[in-house]
Amino acid sequence: MNDNSKTRALMRRGIEFLGSEYAILCGAMSWVSERNLVAAISNGGGFGVIACGAMTPELLDTEVAETMKLTDRPFGVNLITMHPDLFDLIGICEKHGVSHVVLAGGIPPKGSVEAIKAFGAKVIVFAPTLALAKKLLRSGGDALVIEGMEAGGHIGPVSTSVLAQEFLPDLAADHLVFVAGGIGRGEAIAGYLEMGAVGVQLGTRFACATESIAHPNFKKAFFRANARDAVASVQVDARLPVIPVRALKNKGTEAFTGKQREVAGSLDREEIAMAEAQLQIEHYWAGALRRAVIDGDVENGSLMAGQSVGMVREEEPAAQIIATLVEQCEDALVRR
Ligand SMILES: Cc1cc2nc3c(=O)[nH]c(=O)nc-3n(C[C@H](O)[C@H](O)[C@H](O)COP(=O)(O)O)c2cc1C
Numbered sequence: 001m002n003d004n005s006k007t008r009a010l011m012r013r014g015i016e017f018l019g020s021e022y023a024i025l026c027g028a029m030s031w032v033s034e035r036n037l038v039a040a041i042s043n044g045g046g047f048g049v050i051a052c053g054a055m056t057p058e059l060l061d062t063e064v065a066e067t068m069k070l071t072d073r074p075f076g077v078n079l080i081t082m083h084p085d086l087f088d089l090i091g092i093c094e095k096h097g098v099s100h101v102v103l104a105g106g107i108p109p110k111g112s113v114e115a116i117k118a119f120g121a122k123v124i125v126f127a128p129t130l131a132l133a134k135k136l137l138r139s140g141g142d143a144l145v146i147e148g149m150e151a152g153g154h155i156g157p158v159s160t161s162v163l164a165q166e167f168l169p170d171l172a173a174d175h176l177v178f179v180a181g182g183i184g185r186g187e188a189i190a191g192y193l194e195m196g197a198v199g200v201q202l203g204t205r206f207a208c209a210t211e212s213i214a215h216p217n218f219k220k221a222f223f224r225a226n227a228r229d230a231v232a233s234v235q236v237d238a239r240l241p242v243i244p245v246r247a248l249k250n251k252g253t254e255a256f257t258g259k260q261r262e263v264a265g266s267l268d269r270e271e272i273a274m275a276e277a278q279l280q281i282e283h284y285w286a287g288a289l290r291r292a293v294i295d296g297d298v299e300n301g302s303l304m305a306g307q308s309v310g311m312v313r314e315e316e317p318a319a320q321i322i323a324t325l326v327e328q329c330e331d332a333l334v335r336r
Helices: 005-018 035-043 057-070 086-096 112-118 130-138 160-171 186-194 216-224 251-268 274-293 307-311 318-335
Strands: 024-026 047-051 076-080 100-104 122-126 143-147 176-180 199-202 230-232 245-248
Touching: 005 176, 005 186, 005 199, 005 318, 024 035, 024 318, 035 047, 035 057, 035 318, 047 057, 047 100, 057 086, 076 086, 086 112, 100 112, 112 122, 122 130, 130 143, 130 160, 143 160, 160 176, 186 199, 186 318, 216 274, 245 251, 251 274
Parallel strands: 024 047, 024 199, 047 076, 076 100, 100 122, 122 143, 143 176, 176 199
Antiparallel strands: 230 245
Protein backbone atom coordinates (compact mmCIF):
# COMPACT_ATOMS: atom_id res chain seq x y z
CA MET A 1 0.00 0.00 0.00
CA ASN A 2 1.20 3.48 -0.79
CA ASP A 3 1.72 5.30 2.50
CA ASN A 4 3.11 8.48 0.91
CA SER A 5 6.20 7.98 3.03
CA LYS A 6 8.57 9.96 0.81
CA THR A 7 6.27 12.97 0.85
CA ARG A 8 5.76 12.70 4.60
CA ALA A 9 9.50 12.37 5.19
CA LEU A 10 10.29 15.57 3.29
CA MET A 11 7.37 17.35 4.98
CA ARG A 12 8.22 16.04 8.47
CA ARG A 13 9.24 19.38 10.01
CA GLY A 14 6.28 21.15 8.41
CA ILE A 15 3.86 18.48 9.64
CA GLU A 16 5.22 18.70 13.18
CA PHE A 17 4.97 22.48 13.11
CA LEU A 18 1.41 22.63 11.76
CA GLY A 19 0.04 19.52 13.47
CA SER A 20 -1.68 18.50 10.24
CA GLU A 21 -1.51 15.29 8.22
CA TYR A 22 0.35 16.97 5.34
CA ALA A 23 2.24 20.26 5.25
CA ILE A 24 -0.10 21.75 2.67
CA LEU A 25 -1.61 25.06 3.67
CA CYS A 26 -4.59 26.58 1.98
CA GLY A 27 -3.52 30.23 2.02
CA ALA A 28 -6.06 32.67 3.39
CA MET A 29 -8.33 34.07 0.69
CA SER A 30 -10.53 36.99 1.72
CA TRP A 31 -14.26 36.08 1.60
CA VAL A 32 -13.38 32.54 0.43
CA SER A 33 -11.42 31.22 3.41
CA GLU A 34 -14.21 31.16 5.95
CA ARG A 35 -15.39 28.42 8.29
CA ASN A 36 -16.54 25.92 5.63
CA LEU A 37 -13.44 25.85 3.44
CA VAL A 38 -11.04 26.17 6.39
CA ALA A 39 -12.61 23.22 8.23
CA ALA A 40 -12.77 21.14 5.03
CA ILE A 41 -9.07 21.71 4.37
CA SER A 42 -8.02 20.80 7.91
CA ASN A 43 -10.38 17.81 8.02
CA GLY A 44 -9.05 16.75 4.62
CA GLY A 45 -5.45 16.49 5.83
CA GLY A 46 -4.21 20.00 5.00
CA PHE A 47 -4.02 23.15 7.07
CA GLY A 48 -6.81 25.71 6.65
CA VAL A 49 -6.34 29.41 7.40
CA ILE A 50 -9.17 31.85 8.10
CA ALA A 51 -8.82 35.10 6.13
CA CYS A 52 -9.60 37.87 8.59
CA GLY A 53 -9.21 40.54 5.89
CA ALA A 54 -11.16 43.61 6.94
CA MET A 55 -13.34 41.73 9.48
CA THR A 56 -14.08 43.42 12.79
CA PRO A 57 -12.95 41.66 15.98
CA GLU A 58 -16.59 40.62 16.59
CA LEU A 59 -16.85 38.96 13.18
CA LEU A 60 -13.53 37.16 13.63
CA ASP A 61 -14.69 35.99 17.06
CA THR A 62 -17.73 34.32 15.47
CA GLU A 63 -15.76 32.89 12.54
CA VAL A 64 -13.16 31.23 14.77
CA ALA A 65 -15.84 29.83 17.11
CA GLU A 66 -17.86 28.44 14.17
CA THR A 67 -14.77 26.93 12.54
CA MET A 68 -13.96 25.15 15.79
CA LYS A 69 -17.42 23.57 15.70
CA LEU A 70 -16.63 22.10 12.26
CA THR A 71 -13.14 20.73 12.93
CA ASP A 72 -11.07 19.61 15.86
CA ARG A 73 -7.91 19.73 13.77
CA PRO A 74 -5.53 22.70 13.87
CA PHE A 75 -6.09 25.71 11.62
CA GLY A 76 -4.67 29.21 11.47
CA VAL A 77 -5.87 32.81 11.29
CA ASN A 78 -4.42 35.27 8.78
CA LEU A 79 -4.31 38.88 9.98
CA ILE A 80 -3.44 41.85 7.78
CA THR A 81 -0.77 43.91 9.55
CA MET A 82 -2.29 47.26 8.52
CA HIS A 83 -5.69 46.42 10.09
CA PRO A 84 -6.46 49.27 12.51
CA ASP A 85 -7.66 46.80 15.18
CA LEU A 86 -4.75 44.36 14.79
CA PHE A 87 -4.15 43.99 18.54
CA ASP A 88 -7.85 43.39 19.26
CA LEU A 89 -7.84 40.70 16.56
CA ILE A 90 -4.81 39.10 18.22
CA GLY A 91 -6.84 39.19 21.45
CA ILE A 92 -9.63 37.22 19.74
CA CYS A 93 -7.08 34.60 18.64
CA GLU A 94 -5.87 34.40 22.23
CA LYS A 95 -9.42 34.02 23.56
CA HIS A 96 -9.92 30.95 21.38
CA GLY A 97 -6.42 29.55 21.81
CA VAL A 98 -5.73 29.73 18.06
CA SER A 99 -2.53 27.73 17.47
CA HIS A 100 -1.10 29.56 14.43
CA VAL A 101 -1.36 33.20 13.37
CA VAL A 102 -0.22 34.32 9.92
CA LEU A 103 0.80 37.98 9.64
CA ALA A 104 0.37 39.22 6.07
CA GLY A 105 0.48 42.46 4.13
CA GLY A 106 3.62 44.11 5.48
CA ILE A 107 6.18 44.22 8.26
CA PRO A 108 4.50 43.24 11.55
CA PRO A 109 4.09 46.33 13.75
CA LYS A 110 6.05 46.55 16.98
CA GLY A 111 4.76 44.24 19.68
CA SER A 112 2.47 42.17 17.43
CA VAL A 113 4.71 39.11 17.16
CA GLU A 114 5.36 39.24 20.90
CA ALA A 115 1.63 39.53 21.66
CA ILE A 116 0.91 36.38 19.63
CA LYS A 117 3.75 34.38 21.13
CA ALA A 118 2.71 35.44 24.62
CA PHE A 119 -0.32 33.14 24.45
CA GLY A 120 1.66 30.29 22.97
CA ALA A 121 0.66 30.55 19.31
CA LYS A 122 3.11 30.12 16.44
CA VAL A 123 3.73 33.06 14.12
CA ILE A 124 3.99 32.63 10.37
CA VAL A 125 5.40 35.57 8.40
CA PHE A 126 5.90 36.60 4.77
CA ALA A 127 9.03 38.28 3.49
CA PRO A 128 9.78 39.63 0.01
CA THR A 129 13.59 39.70 0.49
CA LEU A 130 16.09 37.37 2.10
CA ALA A 131 17.38 40.13 4.41
CA LEU A 132 13.89 40.84 5.74
CA ALA A 133 13.18 37.12 6.08
CA LYS A 134 16.25 36.69 8.27
CA LYS A 135 15.26 39.68 10.37
CA LEU A 136 11.69 38.43 10.92
CA LEU A 137 12.87 34.91 11.77
CA ARG A 138 15.40 36.37 14.25
CA SER A 139 12.76 38.50 15.89
CA GLY A 140 10.21 35.80 16.63
CA GLY A 141 8.76 34.51 13.36
CA ASP A 142 8.46 30.72 13.68
CA ALA A 143 7.99 29.98 9.99
CA LEU A 144 8.19 31.80 6.69
CA VAL A 145 6.08 31.73 3.53
CA ILE A 146 7.78 32.81 0.33
CA GLU A 147 5.23 33.69 -2.32
CA GLY A 148 6.02 34.27 -5.98
CA MET A 149 4.30 36.52 -8.48
CA GLU A 150 2.43 33.61 -10.09
CA ALA A 151 0.07 33.69 -7.10
CA GLY A 152 -3.45 35.06 -6.95
CA GLY A 153 -4.20 38.20 -4.95
CA HIS A 154 -1.55 40.71 -3.86
CA ILE A 155 1.82 39.84 -5.31
CA GLY A 156 5.49 40.79 -5.31
CA PRO A 157 7.66 41.19 -8.40
CA VAL A 158 9.65 37.93 -8.31
CA SER A 159 8.65 34.44 -9.48
CA THR A 160 8.32 31.50 -7.11
CA SER A 161 11.11 29.53 -8.77
CA VAL A 162 13.59 32.37 -8.30
CA LEU A 163 12.52 33.08 -4.71
CA ALA A 164 12.92 29.39 -3.90
CA GLN A 165 16.45 29.37 -5.29
CA GLU A 166 17.33 32.55 -3.41
CA PHE A 167 15.82 31.73 -0.02
CA LEU A 168 15.95 27.96 0.44
CA PRO A 169 19.72 27.33 0.26
CA ASP A 170 20.23 29.97 2.95
CA LEU A 171 17.32 29.23 5.25
CA ALA A 172 16.15 25.64 4.81
CA ALA A 173 18.54 23.97 7.26
CA ASP A 174 17.66 26.14 10.25
CA HIS A 175 14.20 27.47 9.46
CA LEU A 176 10.75 26.35 8.37
CA VAL A 177 10.01 27.66 4.90
CA PHE A 178 6.77 27.10 2.97
CA VAL A 179 6.64 27.87 -0.75
CA ALA A 180 3.59 29.48 -2.38
CA GLY A 181 2.59 30.79 -5.79
CA GLY A 182 1.75 28.94 -8.96
CA ILE A 183 1.50 25.46 -7.48
CA GLY A 184 -1.21 23.44 -9.18
CA ARG A 185 0.14 19.88 -9.12
CA GLY A 186 2.07 17.61 -6.80
CA GLU A 187 5.15 17.34 -9.03
CA ALA A 188 5.87 20.98 -8.27
CA ILE A 189 5.44 20.29 -4.56
CA ALA A 190 8.00 17.47 -4.83
CA GLY A 191 10.47 19.87 -6.44
CA TYR A 192 10.20 22.51 -3.70
CA LEU A 193 10.38 19.87 -0.94
CA GLU A 194 13.58 18.53 -2.48
CA MET A 195 14.98 22.05 -2.44
CA GLY A 196 14.43 22.22 1.31
CA ALA A 197 10.92 23.61 1.77
CA VAL A 198 9.03 21.91 4.62
CA GLY A 199 5.70 22.41 2.93
CA VAL A 200 3.69 24.47 0.47
CA GLN A 201 0.80 26.93 0.39
CA LEU A 202 -1.83 26.99 -2.33
CA GLY A 203 -4.77 29.31 -2.85
CA THR A 204 -6.10 29.23 -6.41
CA ARG A 205 -6.26 25.41 -6.53
CA PHE A 206 -8.53 25.37 -3.45
CA ALA A 207 -10.74 28.39 -4.19
CA CYS A 208 -13.32 26.31 -6.07
CA ALA A 209 -13.41 23.30 -3.76
CA THR A 210 -16.89 21.89 -3.26
CA GLU A 211 -16.93 23.29 0.28
CA SER A 212 -15.90 26.80 -0.88
CA ILE A 213 -18.80 29.24 -0.55
CA ALA A 214 -17.61 31.20 -3.59
CA HIS A 215 -20.53 32.03 -5.92
CA PRO A 216 -21.13 29.55 -8.77
CA ASN A 217 -20.34 32.35 -11.28
CA PHE A 218 -16.96 32.86 -9.61
CA LYS A 219 -16.23 29.15 -9.83
CA LYS A 220 -17.35 28.98 -13.48
CA ALA A 221 -14.98 31.83 -14.37
CA PHE A 222 -12.13 29.85 -12.79
CA PHE A 223 -13.02 26.63 -14.66
CA ARG A 224 -13.00 28.49 -17.99
CA ALA A 225 -9.81 30.48 -17.43
CA ASN A 226 -6.29 29.76 -18.60
CA ALA A 227 -3.00 30.81 -17.03
CA ARG A 228 -2.69 33.82 -19.34
CA ASP A 229 -6.04 35.22 -18.18
CA ALA A 230 -4.72 35.77 -14.64
CA VAL A 231 -3.02 39.13 -15.06
CA ALA A 232 -1.33 41.53 -12.65
CA SER A 233 -2.86 44.97 -12.17
CA VAL A 234 -0.82 47.91 -13.41
CA GLN A 235 0.17 51.00 -11.50
CA VAL A 236 -1.03 54.03 -13.46
CA ASP A 237 0.44 56.81 -11.36
CA ALA A 238 4.06 56.81 -10.21
CA ARG A 239 3.17 58.87 -7.15
CA LEU A 240 0.74 56.28 -5.84
CA PRO A 241 2.54 52.99 -5.24
CA VAL A 242 -0.05 50.24 -5.34
CA ILE A 243 0.72 46.61 -4.61
CA PRO A 244 -0.12 44.68 -7.80
CA VAL A 245 -3.00 42.22 -7.62
CA ARG A 246 -3.29 39.16 -9.88
CA ALA A 247 -6.85 38.49 -11.04
CA LEU A 248 -8.74 37.27 -14.09
CA LYS A 249 -9.12 39.99 -16.71
CA ASN A 250 -12.59 41.58 -16.76
CA LYS A 251 -14.29 44.99 -16.70
CA GLY A 252 -13.22 45.35 -13.06
CA THR A 253 -9.58 45.32 -14.18
CA GLU A 254 -10.21 48.56 -16.09
CA ALA A 255 -12.28 50.05 -13.30
CA PHE A 256 -9.25 49.74 -11.04
CA THR A 257 -7.33 52.07 -13.35
CA GLY A 258 -10.09 54.65 -12.83
CA LYS A 259 -10.00 54.14 -9.07
CA GLN A 260 -6.24 54.76 -9.01
CA ARG A 261 -6.69 58.02 -10.96
CA GLU A 262 -9.38 59.12 -8.51
CA VAL A 263 -7.22 58.39 -5.45
CA ALA A 264 -4.13 59.96 -7.05
CA GLY A 265 -6.26 63.08 -7.69
CA SER A 266 -7.21 63.28 -4.00
CA LEU A 267 -3.52 62.95 -3.12
CA ASP A 268 -2.64 65.79 -5.50
CA ARG A 269 -5.27 68.05 -4.03
CA GLU A 270 -3.86 67.13 -0.61
CA GLU A 271 -7.27 65.92 0.52
CA ILE A 272 -5.73 62.70 1.83
CA ALA A 273 -2.29 61.47 2.97
CA MET A 274 -0.41 58.55 1.39
CA ALA A 275 -1.37 56.04 4.10
CA GLU A 276 -5.05 56.90 3.63
CA ALA A 277 -4.65 56.64 -0.16
CA GLN A 278 -3.23 53.14 0.16
CA LEU A 279 -5.95 52.12 2.61
CA GLN A 280 -8.58 53.35 0.13
CA ILE A 281 -7.03 51.14 -2.55
CA GLU A 282 -7.11 48.13 -0.22
CA HIS A 283 -10.75 48.81 0.69
CA TYR A 284 -11.51 48.97 -3.00
CA TRP A 285 -10.01 45.49 -3.52
CA ALA A 286 -11.85 44.02 -0.53
CA GLY A 287 -15.15 45.37 -1.92
CA ALA A 288 -14.42 44.25 -5.46
CA LEU A 289 -13.49 40.74 -4.33
CA ARG A 290 -16.65 40.49 -2.25
CA ARG A 291 -18.69 41.46 -5.30
CA ALA A 292 -17.27 38.55 -7.29
CA VAL A 293 -16.99 35.90 -4.55
CA ILE A 294 -20.23 36.55 -2.67
CA ASP A 295 -22.51 38.37 -5.16
CA GLY A 296 -21.28 36.52 -8.25
CA ASP A 297 -20.68 39.74 -10.25
CA VAL A 298 -17.84 38.38 -12.35
CA GLU A 299 -17.91 41.36 -14.74
CA ASN A 300 -17.27 44.17 -12.30
CA GLY A 301 -15.96 42.37 -9.25
CA SER A 302 -12.40 41.16 -8.72
CA LEU A 303 -11.68 37.56 -9.70
CA MET A 304 -8.38 37.22 -7.84
CA ALA A 305 -6.65 34.15 -9.23
CA GLY A 306 -3.16 32.84 -9.73
CA GLN A 307 -1.63 31.50 -12.93
CA SER A 308 -2.39 27.95 -11.78
CA VAL A 309 -6.06 28.73 -12.51
CA GLY A 310 -5.74 26.78 -15.77
CA MET A 311 -5.33 23.63 -13.68
CA VAL A 312 -8.65 24.22 -11.91
CA ARG A 313 -11.24 22.49 -14.06
CA GLU A 314 -14.09 21.36 -11.80
CA GLU A 315 -15.47 21.39 -8.30
CA GLU A 316 -13.81 18.76 -6.13
CA PRO A 317 -13.97 18.19 -2.37
CA ALA A 318 -10.98 19.73 -0.55
CA ALA A 319 -9.92 16.30 0.75
CA GLN A 320 -9.80 14.99 -2.82
CA ILE A 321 -7.68 17.90 -4.03
CA ILE A 322 -5.22 17.28 -1.19
CA ALA A 323 -5.17 13.53 -1.90
CA THR A 324 -4.46 14.17 -5.60
CA LEU A 325 -1.65 16.64 -4.84
CA VAL A 326 -0.04 14.19 -2.40
CA GLU A 327 -0.37 11.30 -4.84
CA GLN A 328 1.27 13.30 -7.64
CA CYS A 329 4.03 14.42 -5.26
CA GLU A 330 4.67 10.89 -4.04
CA ASP A 331 4.71 9.46 -7.57
CA ALA A 332 7.24 12.07 -8.61
CA LEU A 333 9.47 11.30 -5.64
CA VAL A 334 9.23 7.54 -6.22
CA ARG A 335 10.21 7.99 -9.88
CA ARG A 336 13.37 9.92 -8.94
C1 LIG B 1 -9.14 34.93 -4.26
C2 LIG B 1 -7.87 35.10 -3.47
C3 LIG B 1 -7.86 35.89 -2.31
C4 LIG B 1 -6.71 36.01 -1.53
N1 LIG B 1 -6.77 36.76 -0.37
C5 LIG B 1 -5.67 36.79 0.46
C6 LIG B 1 -5.74 37.44 1.73
O1 LIG B 1 -6.78 37.98 2.11
N2 LIG B 1 -4.63 37.44 2.51
C7 LIG B 1 -3.46 36.82 2.12
O2 LIG B 1 -2.48 36.85 2.88
N3 LIG B 1 -3.37 36.20 0.91
C8 LIG B 1 -4.45 36.15 0.10
N4 LIG B 1 -4.38 35.45 -1.10
C9 LIG B 1 -3.15 34.68 -1.40
C10 LIG B 1 -3.29 33.21 -0.93
O3 LIG B 1 -3.34 33.13 0.47
C11 LIG B 1 -2.13 32.31 -1.39
O4 LIG B 1 -0.92 32.69 -0.79
C12 LIG B 1 -1.96 32.30 -2.89
O5 LIG B 1 -3.20 32.11 -3.51
C13 LIG B 1 -0.98 31.20 -3.31
O6 LIG B 1 -0.72 31.22 -4.66
P1 LIG B 1 -1.62 30.44 -5.78
O7 LIG B 1 -2.85 31.27 -5.92
O8 LIG B 1 -0.76 30.48 -6.96
O9 LIG B 1 -1.90 29.07 -5.25
C14 LIG B 1 -5.52 35.35 -1.92
C15 LIG B 1 -5.52 34.58 -3.10
C16 LIG B 1 -6.66 34.43 -3.86
C17 LIG B 1 -6.63 33.57 -5.10
